[in-house]
Amino acid sequence: MEVIEHRPSENTGAPRASAWQRWLLRLEDGLHRPGVALAILLGSLLLTALAWAVTRHFAIEDARQQFERRADEVHHRIERRMVSYETMLRGGAALFAASVDVSRAEWKRYVDTVEPERHYPGLQGFGVTRLLAPGEVAGFEQGVRAEGFPSFTVRPAGARELMSAIVYLEPFNARNQRAFGFDMLSEPTRRAAMLRARDTGSVAMSGIVTLVQEDGRDVQKGFLLYLPVLRQAPSGTPGAALTAAADAGPRGAVRPALWGWVYAPFRVRDLMTGILGNDTGALAFRIHDDTPTAPAEAFYASWSAGTMAASAASVAARGPAQFELQRPLDFGGRRWVVHYEGRDVAGMVDTWQSNLVALCGLSIDLLLFWSLASLARRKNQFEHEVVARSAESRARLAWLTAVSALSPDAVLVFERDASDGAHRLVFTNPAFSQWFGLRPEDLLGLTEDAVDEWLSGLAPDGAEPMAPLARGEARVALAGPPPRQLQRGMREGEHQRVYYFRDVTHESEVDRLKNEFLTTAAHELRTPLASVYGFSELLANAPIDERQRKRAAEVVFRQAGVLKHLVDELLDLARIDSRQGQDFSHEPVDLQAVALSACECLLRPGETPRVQVLPGGAPVWTLGDAGKLQQAVVNVLANGLKYSQPPAPVTLSVLSATHEARDWALLRIVDTGIGMSPEQCAQAFDRFYRADPSGHILGAGLGLAIVKEIVSLHQGRVTLDSTPGAGTQVTIWLPRAAAPVAGPAPEPPAEASPGDGANQAASPAPATAG
DSSP states (O other), X not given: OHHHHTSOOGXXXXXXXXXXXXXXXXXXXXXXXXXXXXXXXXXXXXHHHHHHHHHHHHHHHHHHHHHHHHHHHHHXXXXXXXXXXXXXXXXXXXXXXXXXXXXXXXXXXXXXXXXXXXXXXXXXXEEEEEEEOGGGHHHHHHHHHHTTOTTOOOBSOSOOSSEEEEEEEESOOHHHHTTTTBOGGGSHHHHHHHHHHHHHSSOEEOOOBOOTTOOSSSOOOEEEEEEEEEEOOOTTSHHHHHHHHHOOSSTTOOOOEEEEEEEEEEEHHHHHHHHHOSOOTTEEEXXXXXXXXXXXXXXXXTTOSSSSOOOHHHHHHTOOOSEEEEEEEEETTEEEEEEEEEOSHHHHHHHHHHHHHHHHHHHHXXXXXXXXXXXXXXXXXXXXXXXXXXXXXXXXXXXXXHHHHHOSSEEEEEEEOTTTOOEEEEEEOHHHHHHHOOOHHHHTTOBHXXXXXXHHTXXXXXXXXXXXXXXXXXXXXXXXXXOEEEEEEEEEOSSEEEEEEEEOHHHHHHHHHHHHHHHHHHHHHHHHHHHHHHHHHHHHHSOOOHHHHHHHXXXXXXHHHHHHHHHHHHHHXXXXXXXXXXXXXXXXXXXXXXXXXXXXHHOOTTOOOOEEEXXXXXXXXXEEOHHHHHHHHHHHHHHHHHTSOTTOOEEEEEEEEEETTEEEEEEEEEEOSSOOOHHHHHHTTSTTOOSOTTSXXXXXXXXXHHHHHHHHHTTOEEEEEEETTTEEEEEEEEEEEOOOSSSOOOOOOSSOOTTSHHHHHHSSSOOOOO
């Protein structure tokens, strides 16, 4: 009450707390009381116990279902395998039914073809036993001994009303040879199954026996499967008598006589290993013979290491099973009962229990910590976290905005609409608006098909319409201005689809120029090569006089010079393009000295100089490479001389000028040659372009292209003014530099380096006009 009395009243002007704020204050006060913490602890313990009990119940039920599914799987595998053995026996009986007499070799080939060890694992053998009358035994033994078995006898010895003998048994290994000649009718358990097979005409399974194949090592329980082999036989034979005694059919019915049986012996543990392997997981099982005459104990247990049947003591020693299940297995006139046990499932349930207890204990600790912590400190932490996250979100938004705004590629972002599944445009960046001339509000919210309609109207006239966006990557042409070639790509996520457009106009133009360059270069090289090859062949093979030989040699020499000149110019262009001026020196250059050196390079012995260097005033300086500038001047002068009829002069002047608030150093070359039209002037600096396409003036059309590259790398430009029939004026503009402060000015090179303009001018084919 004291606290309430001292709180600010409405008259103090303080803001009144809202209802939810007052409720939070009461909650904070209540959480700090000792009894509340204890109540929270008791409640959490109760919830933990309830959750543990429910989860344990569901875990046990899940384990039980898994156990039953595994037991059903094992049971079905055993059933399917036994059915496959019946199929195998019927195949053997069919062999005897289809043949008058099956020899021992034929039986072996048949069994090898069946491949029982591969397709019927767990099978001890596959054999045939012959039904005999007491009077037939001696003759039968003599017949088998004649086949290569001199010690063969029907066992056990002695005369009986009906007898049989195992005659074929494959594989005929040492273990199966122990059964060769054995009379299975002499043993009651086997006899009962054989007679049941005779009576029913189907597969019969014997009771549990110890096979005669056992050699005293690893003895196992076993059983046998029989299927009768019936043939027509005269009355009086053992088979006919035995069949007639068992015939209960309609009066007058004739049944085939019993000739013998095909049979298969099995060792139980080997059989189960062949069916199931060595591991049945957490599942254990034992098998009982449910026939009234059979013993009560199990004849096989999956956990038993030996061949002895599992006794009650051994089962008790393993402890009680968590789950148990019994399934009957009826086959061959007998019933087996398979008792399945799940003993290792309890450990899995206990593991989940301990994990759940640990998790619940941690939850209780967190609840207690939360109930005892100060709500005020949590509020402050929350406010600081909100402020930090807000700042981080603003920074991230600024980064994303900057990336979008400064991206050189145009971007479209579509998002899948959950209502109709269509992708609708949700974002465009400034590059898209700039290139396509469409504002974001013109397209936002439209589907891909609608955006395709907008974009299809932006293609140049006569061009193919743009490929639909859904097609993904494509080349897109925009009419402009300026015209653009765009490469479109696509990336798709679970809900978004992003299209981006990259400007490949420059790359497309470079590819076009490269192809054009290669085509023109090949053509220019082929023309002189044809002359060189033809006249060389003439000199090498044809008898010609001295005058023709000299003329042919002159042609070869001149065309070889053309080739050398063309290759030098191509190398110059390649070196300039690849190095981008990295091998240029940047030193003060006196352009007057460069002009004089260029004129000297063009002088030829015995010729009157045609280049006139107009006198200038003060030296004009620039920063650059004197040799490369000399090469550019020589190329322009050579063009002027070549396209001007002698003795018309070519003038060269060095000037300085101020243009567009910049100081320039000028090299101006004027000739009175054939001149060029405005259309020719626009192409003069293209590679391989010549003003005289007739071919009467030799050259490759690379001179002015080299000039342009050299001047561009000096941060300058070249202008060309020409009138057809009145001559041409070429002006090289270079940034003017101040004169050197001290030291002599660098001398221009006396002669140009290999591949430069001096050598080009001195060659038989000077540079052509661009």
